Amino acid sequence: MQGIKGKTVLITGASSGIGEATARLLAKKGARVVLGARRTERLKAISEAIRREGGEAEFRALDVTSLEEMEAFAKFTLKSNGRIDVIVNNAGVMPLSQLEEVKVDEWNRMIDVNIRGVLHGIAATLPIMKRQGSGQIINLSSIGGHHVHPTAAVYSATKFAVIAISEGLRLENDKIRVTVISPGVTESELADSISAESARKAMKQFRRVAISSDAVGRAIAYAIEQPDDVDVSEIIVRPTTSP
Numbered sequence: 550m551q552g553i554k555g556k557t558v559l560i561t562g563a564s565s566g567i568g569e570a571t572a573r574l575l576a577k578k579g580a581r582v583v584l585g586a587r588r589t590e591r592l593k594a595i596s597e598a599i600r601r602e603g604g605e606a607e608f609r610a611l612d613v614t615s616l617e618e619m620e621a622f623a624k625f626t627l628k629s630n631g632r633i634d635v636i637v638n639n640a641g642v643m644p645l646s647q648l649e650e651v652k653v654d655e656w657n658r659m660i661d662v663n664i665r666g667v668l669h670g671i672a673a674t675l676p677i678m679k680r681q682g683s684g685q686i687i688n689l690s691s692i693g694g695h696h697v698h699p700t701a702a703v704y705s706a707t708k709f710a711v712i713a714i715s716e717g718l719r720l721e722n723d724k725i726r727v728t729v730i731s732p733g734v735t736e737s738e739l740a741d742s743i744s745a746e747s748a749r750k751a752m753k754q755f756r757r758v759a760i761s762s763d764a765v766g767r768a769i770a771y772a773i774e775q776p777d778d779v780d781v782s783e784i785i786v787r788p789t790t791s792p
């Protein structure tokens with residue numbers, strides 16, 4: 550199947566920001582979207598809004614740090630749609646801080662959601678896509694997956710990891726398309742999880758030039774709508790005024 554129309558697309562972290570914008574856009578373009586995140590009230594409201602506008606959307610509670618939940622998410626999709634064409638491993642957290650603040654719980658949370666969550670998404674869908682003989686795995690990295698800034702050492706490490714995992718996956722498969730989306734500063738709720746005062750202040754400055762989550766959604770749509778023999782390996786999308 551080529552293009553977006555009729556494709557079944559799983560989106561993790563679809564309850565806000567980039568995941569929500571992507572779900573709305575892809576549904577508008579005719580995809581059947583399956584939304585996962587922990588805040589199910591939001592997923593319900595977003596899915597209902599999509600359906601009111603004529604789109605096809607389902608949702609299911611999902612904590613990406615649990616492989617069992619991710620497998621259940623994939624099974625739920627297979628049962629209702631019969632196939633999985635695309636997964637967007639988008640769920641992520643970014644509690645920035647300086648290493649000397651030793652916020653070990655926050656480091657672990659970033660590793661669990663941003664790295665293990667992506668691996669769980671791959672584990673739950675790759676065997677299905679291999680059986681189908683086609684599929685696309687889209688992983689959210691970041692500009693932080695290319696450059697490290699003070700307070701972002703662990704966050705960047707997780708996003709460097711996403712690029713490494715994606716490149717390995719791409720090299721190992723010639724029927725599965727693999728795409729990394731690396732946004733610069735984007736309007737969303739991502740910075741809300743920052744507990745460190747210095748990092749929160751720095752982030753406020755950064756966010757003045759943020760692009761919309763829709764802009765990142767459009768990059769994801771572009772990667773999906775290319776023909777099957779075209780793999781968009783990475784898109785960096787950032788504010789024009791970024792250095």
Ligand code: NDP
Pocket residue numbers: 561562563564565566567568585586587588589611612613614639640641642643662689690691692693731732733734735736737738739740762
């Ligand atoms: P948001 O905070 O708005 O969205 C993050 C999403 O991840 C939410 O839907 C949240 O849902 C979900 N999430 C968090 N933890 C879990 C979990 N354990 N299980 C399932 N879902 C989870 O931020 P963005 O939209 O900005 O972030 C989306 C992705 O884009 C992230 O990977 C982020 O790193 C990346 N990114 C964002 C940039 C930005 O400037 N905004 C720049 C570069 C990359 P819930 O809490 O309901 O579970």
